[in-house]
Every structure is written in C-alpha cells, then in structure tokens.
Amino acid sequence: MKNYISIKTYSSLTEVSERTVRRYISMKEIAFLFDELKNKTLIATDELEKNCSMALSIDDISLIIEADSGDSDAQTDLALLCLEHYRPNIALHWLNLAVKQGHSDAMHLLGQCYLSGNGIAKDKNLAMTWISKAATLGHQIALKQMDGLHFD
Numbered sequence: 001m002k003n004y005i006s007i008k009t010y011s012s013l014t015e016v017s018e019r020t021v022r023r024y025i026s027m028k029e030i031a032f033l034f035d036e037l038k039n040k041t042l043i044a045t046d047e048l049e050k051n052c053s054m055a056l057s058i059d060d061i062s063l064i065i066e067a068d069s070g071d072s073d074a075q076t077d078l079a080l081l082c083l084e085h086y087r088p089n090i091a092l093h094w095l096n097l098a099v100k101q102g103h104s105d106a107m108h109l110l111g112q113c114y115l116s117g118n119g120i121a122k123d124k125n126l127a128m129t130w131i132s133k134a135a136t137l138g139h140q141i142a143l144k145q146m147d148g149l150h151f152d
Helices: 007-014 018-026 045-051 058-068 072-084 088-100 104-116 124-136 140-147
Strands: 004-006 032-035 040-044
Touching: 004 007, 004 032, 004 045, 004 058, 007 018, 007 040, 007 045, 007 058, 007 088, 018 040, 040 045, 045 058, 058 072, 072 088, 072 104, 088 104, 104 124, 104 140, 124 140
Parallel strands: none
Antiparallel strands: 004 040, 032 040
C-alpha cells in the first residue's frame, strides 16, 4: 500500500516550490492521487524518497507522514532530523509548525537556532523569547538556561 503526503510537505522536503510540484502533477511526472474527501492532491511518498535531498529510512518516512498529519511531536522530531542532515531551512519550517501548537521542545530548538544563527539570522532577543516561552511551559533545559541568566 502506498502512502501519501501533502504537496506542502513534499515541497518542503524536496525544496521544490509548490508551483513546480503542481506542474509535475499536471504533466504526470510524479505519482499522486486526489483525495476527494479532503479535496486535496497528495503525493506518493515513493516520490519523496527519490527526490528528497536527505537520505530517508522507512522510519523517517513514517515520521514524515505523522508530521504531515499535524502531530507536533513528529514535526519537532522531523526538524531534528533535518538539523542532523544540515538542512536548517527545512527544519525551521517544521519547528514553526510545532511552535504554533505550543510545543515546548520546538520552542527551545527554535530559540537555539536563533542563538547560533543556524538557518536564520542570529538574534539574541528572539532566542531569549523562544527559550523563555519553552521555560514557562516547563521545558527543563530552557529552565536551566533561564536560571543561568542574571539581570542586573
């Protein structure tokens, strides 16, 4: 049985614009289906395996399917996978999705990206904002980072 993901997810992970993906669909260059219940065009994960800039395992594909369905834990884990593969721009996309759902690990990771300038311009103020938001949600590492700061 084939698995399918959204055009947005396929576009994010292949770093191909959604417009180009839609052109591939219209030319029938990639495997897709139209889900009438959701009124959405979906891309076969086989295509992702062929065209993704990262090597993906079966577990990675499962993670991508979960992240695509909106699971914030999976979105955060997928962001970590992207960071491990030196794809910070893709990671930021997934972190932002998880942050919108109030995921404290994602907030902390986003803060770390701002702190180090990983895939995004360094910004200590935004780093502090995201790390403190994670701390207020009880994120243990963020709490320790906030305890280490001294405001004089």
